[in-house]
Amino acid sequence: MSRSRSGGGTRAADMSAVSMLRPGAGNPATRPELTPQLESAVRHRIDAALQALRAAKAEFPSIAFANSFGAEDMVLTDLIHAHGLGIDMFSLDTGRLPPETYTLMADVEARYSTRLAVFFPDAAAVESYVREHGVNAFYGSVDLRKACCRVRKVEPLRRALAGRAAWITGLRAAQSATRTELAPREYDAAFGIEKFNPLADWSEAEVWAYIRIHNVPYNALHDQFYPSIGCAPCTRAIAVGEDIRAGRWWWEDASLKECGLHVKTS
């Protein structure tokens, strides 16, 4: 295992590594300027996303949006609230999130006058995992990392989705090698329900254009070379030219980088 801690071990280390990195997808300076063409493209994307969300809600009244507070999820959060779509929203708190994510969670509550529905891991399961394997055992092997994700993410997600017939995510096809064939709608065999990805075809430029046009709050780490943000110990900044998911579980092979929330089953 080659687990370089540079840019990923501690917040201080992250910040010192950032200063050595060149601009990448997480750098606001490299985000494209708003042009009439880009704004027009975003308007079309919004129309299509709203249509998809309304149709999904009509077909599955119990549908819920799983908000992990990434840039894409902030677009969906804004669409759902700004257009009064009446779609339930929930989030997972793994207990290992970076402080910037909690700041954003509070910002969301203030901006949209809402109280977040947050699901936590089962305390006994976390205690058991840590006692048996250690507090940062996820660095030890892919199996231990996946076991941690199961305890801290997958099981709470299963509880959050219980009784629901469908769910919504902010996944995009261009996000990683594991998502290139992402469909706007698919059957999620892992949870036995329908799954909607209304931003599947959006580009990163369109996501950031939406955020800028609508002044949507977003995670401060996105301005520090973190295009994709998960748990603090498993997320680092990226360098120019790196895949936008390169900072997630950076010590693992790219083909293995999913946490079990989004498993391709067909």
Ligand code: SF4
């Ligand atoms: S991302 Fe890391 S800390 Fe978070 S649940 Fe997965 S292995 Fe555990």
